[in-house]
Amino acid sequence: MGSRASRLLREEEIEEIKKETGFSHSQITRLYSRFTSLDKGENGTLSREDFQRIPELAINPLGDRIINAFFPEGEDQVNFRGFMRTLAHFRPIEDNEKNKNPSATEPLNSRTNKLLFAFRLYDLDRDDKISRDELLQVLRMMVGVNISDEQLGSIADRTIQEADTNGDSCISFNEFIKASFVVNIHICTVVWFPFLS
Amino acid sequence: MPSGTVSHGASGRLRGLFLVMVLVFLEGSVFTVAVASSDQHSPTTAHSGGHKATDHGSHNNTGKAFPVLDLNYENVRVPFEISLWVLLASLMKLGFHLVPHLSNIVPESCLLIVVGLLVGGIIRGTGETVPPVMDSKLFFYILLPPIILDAGYFLPIRPFMENLGTILIFAVVGTLWNAFFVGGLLYGVCQIGTETSSILSRIGLLQCLLFGSIISAVDPVAVLAVFEEIHINELLHILVFGESLLNDAVTVVLYHLFEEFSGIGSVTLLKGFLGVISFFVVALGGVLVGVLYGILAAFTSRFTSHTRVIEPLFVFLYSYMAYLSAEIFHLSGIMALIACGAVMRPYVEANISHKSHTTIKYFLKMWSSVSETLIFIFLGVATVAGPHDWNWTFVTVTVILCLVARVIGVVGLTFIINKFRIVKLTTKDQFIIAYGGLRGAIAFSLGFLLKKEHFPEREIFLTAIITVIFFTVFVQGMTIKPLVELLAVKKKQEAKRSINEEIHTQFLDHLLTGIEDICGHYGHHHWKDKLNRFNKKYVKKCLIAGERSKEPQLIAFYHKMEMKQAIQLVESGGGIKMPSAVPSTVSMQNIQPRPPTKPAPERAIPQLSKNKEEEIRKILRTNLQRTRQRLRSYNRHTLVADPYEDGLSDLFLKKQKMFQIEKKPASNKVPMIQVDLASPQSPDSVNLLDEFGQANQQEEEEQGLMMKPPSRPREAKKPSEEDEAKDPQKLMRCLSDPGPSADEDEDGAFLP
Numbered sequence: 001m002g003s004r005a006s007r008l009l010r011e012e013e014i015e016e017i018k019k020e021t022g023f024s025h026s027q028i029t030r031l032y033s034r035f036t037s038l039d040k041g042e043n044g045t046l047s048r049e050d051f052q053r054i055p056e057l058a059i060n061p062l063g064d065r066i067i068n069a070f071f072p073e074g075e076d077q078v079n080f081r082g083f084m085r086t087l088a089h090f091r092p093i094e095d096n097e098k099n100k101n102p103s104a105t106e107p108l109n110s111r112t113n114k115l116l117f118a119f120r121l122y123d124l125d126r127d128d129k130i131s132r133d134e135l136l137q138v139l140r141m142m143v144g145v146n147i148s149d150e151q152l153g154s155i156a157d158r159t160i161q162e163a164d165t166n167g168d169s170c171i172s173f174n175e176f177i178k179a180s181f182v183v184n185i186h187i188c189t190v191v192w193f194p195f196l197s
Numbered sequence: 198m199p200s201g202t203v204s205h206g207a208s209g210r211l212r213g214l215f216l217v218m219v220l221v222f223l224e225g226s227v228f229t230v231a232v233a234s235s236d237q238h239s240p241t242t243a244h245s246g247g248h249k250a251t252d253h254g255s256h257n258n259t260g261k262a263f264p265v266l267d268l269n270y271e272n273v274r275v276p277f278e279i280s281l282w283v284l285l286a287s288l289m290k291l292g293f294h295l296v297p298h299l300s301n302i303v304p305e306s307c308l309l310i311v312v313g314l315l316v317g318g319i320i321r322g323t324g325e326t327v328p329p330v331m332d333s334k335l336f337f338y339i340l341l342p343p344i345i346l347d348a349g350y351f352l353p354i355r356p357f358m359e360n361l362g363t364i365l366i367f368a369v370v371g372t373l374w375n376a377f378f379v380g381g382l383l384y385g386v387c388q389i390g391t392e393t394s395s396i397l398s399r400i401g402l403l404q405c406l407l408f409g410s411i412i413s414a415v416d417p418v419a420v421l422a423v424f425e426e427i428h429i430n431e432l433l434h435i436l437v438f439g440e441s442l443l444n445d446a447v448t449v450v451l452y453h454l455f456e457e458f459s460g461i462g463s464v465t466l467l468k469g470f471l472g473v474i475s476f477f478v479v480a481l482g483g484v485l486v487g488v489l490y491g492i493l494a495a496f497t498s499r500f501t502s503h504t505r506v507i508e509p510l511f512v513f514l515y516s517y518m519a520y521l522s523a524e525i526f527h528l529s530g531i532m533a534l535i536a537c538g539a540v541m542r543p544y545v546e547a548n549i550s551h552k553s554h555t556t557i558k559y560f561l562k563m564w565s566s567v568s569e570t571l572i573f574i575f576l577g578v579a580t581v582a583g584p585h586d587w588n589w590t591f592v593t594v595t596v597i598l599c600l601v602a603r604v605i606g607v608v609g610l611t612f613i614i615n616k617f618r619i620v621k622l623t624t625k626d627q628f629i630i631a632y633g634g635l636r637g638a639i640a641f642s643l644g645f646l647l648k649k650e651h652f653p654e655r656e657i658f659l660t661a662i663i664t665v666i667f668f669t670v671f672v673q674g675m676t677i678k679p680l681v682e683l684l685a686v687k688k689k690q691e692a693k694r695s696i697n698e699e700i701h702t703q704f705l706d707h708l709l710t711g712i713e714d715i716c717g718h719y720g721h722h723h724w725k726d727k728l729n730r731f732n733k734k735y736v737k738k739c740l741i742a743g744e745r746s747k748e749p750q751l752i753a754f755y756h757k758m759e760m761k762q763a764i765q766l767v768e769s770g771g772g773i774k775m776p777s778a779v780p781s782t783v784s785m786q787n788i789q790p791r792p793p794t795k796p797a798p799e800r801a802i803p804q805l806s807k808n809k810e811e812e813i814r815k816i817l818r819t820n821l822q823r824t825r826q827r828l829r830s831y832n833r834h835t836l837v838a839d840p841y842e843d844g845l846s847d848l849f850l851k852k853q854k855m856f857q858i859e860k861k862p863a864s865n866k867v868p869m870i871q872v873d874l875a876s877p878q879s880p881d882s883v884n885l886l887d888e889f890g891q892a893n894q895q896e897e898e899e900q901g902l903m904m905k906p907p908s909r910p911r912e913a914k915k916p917s918e919e920d921e922a923k924d925p926q927k928l929m930r931c932l933s934d935p936g937p938s939a940d941e942d943e944d945g946a947f948l949p
Contacts, residue, residue: 034717056714056723059730062704066711090712092619118701121708142703143749150807155755159696 009080017081021088031087035080045077046070061141065121089117112177119176129170132156220288282330285316286570304674306422306573310667313577321581331579336642337530338521340572343564344418345531346516348442349538350561356435363614363622364439367630371606372413372444376451378602379595380409386594400654403459408658410451411644412599412665416637417441417531419666422569423635423674430687433626437633445531445639446480452643453527459651483529487536490519494537495544495740502742508553509560512545544740547753551760572638579641580663586656595661596668599636607631625684632677635669636662699754756809763813 009032017028036042038050051057051067060066070078070086078086122130122138135156143152163171165178270277289312293300299308320328357364384405420441424434454472494515501508516537523533546554607630615621622630644662647655681688710722737747745753 031716037717038715051715054714056726057711060707060711060714060726062707062711066708066715087712087716090709118705118708121704138704139700139751142700142707143751146747147749147752148808151752151755151809154809155696155751158755159700162695162697 013080017084020081021084022091023084023088028084031084032080035083045079046083047077062121062138065124069117069121089114115177116173119173122171129168129172130176131170132160135159135171218292278328282571282574283567285312286567286574289574290566290570300426302675304423304426304670304678306419306569307671307674309570309573310577310580310670313574313579314581315577316574317578317581320578328578328582330575330582331638331641331645333642333646336572336575336638337524340568340575341418341639342517342520342530342534343561343568344421345442345520345534346513346538347561347565348417348421348438349535350512350516350542350557352535352539353431353435354539356431357439360432360435360439363618364436364443366610366614367436367440367607368443369447371440371610372410372415372447373451374606374609375413375599375602376406376410376447378409378605379413379598380406382598383409383591383594386590400657401459403455404652404654407452407455407459407647407652408595408661410448410455411640411658412595412636412662413602414444414448414636414640415441415634416639418569418572418639419635419637419670419674420633422573423670423677424633427678427681428689429629429681430689432620433629433633433686434689436626437630442531442535446476446483446529448639448643449527449529450476450479456647456651479527479529480532482526483523483532484536486523486526486528487519487533487538488540490515490522490533491537491540492740494541495548498541498545498548499740499742501549505550505553508549509556512541512557513560515541544737547741547745547748576638576641576663576666579645580667584656585660585663586654587660588657591657592661592664596665599665603634604631607634625686628684629677629681629686632673632680635673636666637670638666641666696755696758699751703751759809759813763816767817 009029014025014028017023018025023031035046038054039046040050040053041047048067048071051070052063057063057067070083072078072082119130120126122134124134124137136152139152139156160169160171163175163178165175166172286309289309290305293305293308380402384400384402387400387405415437417438420437424437450472454468454475458468494511497511497515498508501511516534519533519537520530523530549557607627611622611627611630640662641659644655644659647658649655652658706722706726710726713720713723
């Protein structure tokens with residue numbers, strides 16, 4: 001595959017990743033070569049700087065948050081396993097997966113897990129609630145610097161008012177699911193993955 | 198009077214219906230008289246008719262006494278007849294909605310065709326030949342563009358773009374399949390024909406293919422007319438509708454291709470290859486022309502801030518020019534029109550005034566509605582006019598083949614398409630898509646255009662086309678609604694597009710773009726993001742005037758929502774419910790620091806930022822002030838409400854209020870009426886809202902707390918009350934948009 005890594009991916013590892021994430025063989029190898037091309041230090045893990053080197057990510061308003069989502073709690077390096085685990089959230093939902101393993105835990109790309117992933121991007125402090133401040137931060141990132149705080153504040157208030165059903169002026173995960181934008185969640189999928197198989 | 202309005206409903210409708218019937222009868226009789234007393238001229242040959250008429254007029258006047266009362270119909274004949282037709286169409290539309298239950302069972306298009314048949318029958322019954330109203334030029338240049346522009350301008354861009362691949366496959370491959378299947382099999386049937394074999398076997402392969410290409414295109418007018426009434430979910434609607442729009446390119450190419458081949462009589466491989474190339478030229482060229490004109494329109498609208506009155510005109514003119522320019526080069530006019538409308542909309546809407554926006558919306562709706570009605574009526578009349586040549590074999594085989602081809606085409610294509618879609622199309626969806634493939638007036642007009650020299654069997658074709666159209670519109674149109682109910686197809690969600698959705702959609706876009714960049718894949722989201730960035734950086738600066746070019750999309754959306762809500766608030770007098778059931782704990786927190794003497798109705802208002810509040814107040818104030826000035830001079834170039842009109846209706850309003858005050862002082866709006874006699878300001882606004890609340894709810898109020906309104910202070914406050922009462926009324930007239938219920942869809946949906 002033209003990878004520059006000092007170590008190649010072993011078959012057992014590919015199998016394990018396949019079981020855990022549901023990606024196919026060719027998808028995994030393709031993503032591995034991407035992983036190694038990002039890994040400038042060639043030590044088998046990615047750091048935050050490696051991600052930040054991607055030019056389009058720098059101008060993405062949510063760039064930092066996306067990068068953070070790859071790194072587990074408190075760590076600064078992510079290996080290939082973790083990389084794939086995060087990317088697995090974006091595989092298309094397959095209905096027949098549910099039948100294969102009713103006792104196993106939900107697959108990573110299930111609807112709930114996708115929503116949870118998106119929710120966690122809003123909810124930085126992991127208290128399972130999107131507070132007004134967290135919402136404000138996200139809005140500020142998406143809207144830019146020209147808008148006054150007051151306007152953003154009123155938008156945030158309006159948003160919370162629409163979604164909040166139990167009156168705690170925060171959006172919990174359940175309210176997040178129920179609000180009308182859930183209908184868009186099928187978009188939370190990168191279309192490309194199916195083609196690699 | 199208020200008490201009478203409830204019972205007025207039923208008898209009023211019958212009375213109205215009776216009136217409409219009388220009007221229609223009168224008009225019909227005038228029409229037949231008019232037709233009988235004139236020569237056989239179609240509207241397009243108006244000029245020669247007009248000239249002849251004046252000659253006749255002058256000849257008649259010699260050697261007679263000076264005529265005090267003279268009948269000269271010829272001069273006004275053409276405009277008169279046109280107006281009669283349009284009037285007939287509009288009265289019909291009125292009438293249908295007055296007849297109870299009829300509009301639920303039978304779609305409007307069917308009723309209109311029946312009316313056309315009746316009118317044609319009456320005209321023929323009086324012994325006159327029916328005017329050839331379905332003139333192709335009239336249809337393609339006057340009747341069709343408004344409908345297409347209306348569709349294109351309000352096209353929901355996001356669902357359209359998301360499903361573009363599917364739509365294109367259905368439109369291009371599906372139509373090609375239909376055309377060749379129907380044409381080919383028809384040729385085969387004609388060759389092996391039975392007793393009528395002598396007639397049918399003369400029909401060559403090319404003629405059959407041409408016929409196939411005419412009959413295979415799904416018609417946007419018919420689809421719009423029927424689908425509008427069944428309210429299916431957005432995905433299916435956009436699939437069928439998008440297909441009907443985009444297959445125009447295919448139809449144009451195939452039609453010209455086969456027409457030319459039939460004329461020349463020889464087909465070579467080179468010509469076939471050129472045909473394929475011409476398809477791309479027609480389609481992409483049409484889109485390009487549309488985009489060009491759209492950009493021009495957007496650019497022009499940047500400078501219209503001083504001449505707001507003619508802003509809508511630019512929109513209409515540029516779009517029509519796009520259509521005509523595309524038609525000059527035999528490009529697809531429909532695609533040009535759609536592209537023009539879709540491209541210019543975001544920029545034009547950022548530039549023009551609110552009133553112009555309303556004007557554009559309502560003019561488009563009005564024109565397209567009238568056009569649609571006229572088209573169906575003319576279809577009916579043209580059916581009576583003929584000329585017909587009924588051939589059982591041909592017609593039945595055509596109908597069957599059309600159905601079969603459509604079903605096979607949809608099922609086959611869906612099988613392929615589902616491999617590439619995230620949201621698969623279910624069997625139910627496929628059924629609706631196949632069943633919704635209605636044919637309409639475009640097919641008939643194309644058939645009408647065929648020249649007799651090349652196509653001696655033109656009448657057979659026309660009869661078959663009309664039969665297919667009737668079949669699809671009547672049978673499929675009438676049964677699709679019960680079928681949708683039976684199959685429990687998902688209906689359109691009535692939910693308004695909320696700020697939550699908007700934020701989250703953008704959030705997801707950024708997220709997915711980021712993930713795609715991490716994977717190193719240049720996909721769908723990547724290019725969309727690049728396009729958005731390009732748009733924001735360069736295009737918006739050119740095409741949008743002033744400060745609004747820098748406004749982020751989210752803020753623009755939010756402004757729109759707030760504006761709409763402010764208008765709603767004033768119209769309903771403060772009685773609206775908030776989007777969620779939250780007992781305004783959020784806004785309560787923000788009200789605390791304010792002075793407690795603020796009028797109580799503030800609680801119902803969402804917490805607006807100071808700027809927004811200021812803006813809204815300014816809007817309200819300027820509108821109110823303008824109408825209070827009671828301008829004596831009427832100036833055509835300013836848009837001001839007629840002061841006389843205001844005076845009359847607020848007299849009525851005052852009367853109504855006085856009546857209510859005498860009759861029902863009961864109110865259950867105790868929390869709202871904190872009558873604080875100390876501050877004269879609050880009771881006014883409170884009383885005002887109370888009155889409006891009563892006016893809205895007087896039928897629902899059975900019992901309530903008997904709150905005795907303080908009669909004496911009320912006496913004194915009457916003059917100021919009256920002023921307050923006038924203002925919302927005027928305000929309502931200035932800002933209110935009582936209109937088609939498809940309000941929310943259009944306004945929210947233009948954001949990509």
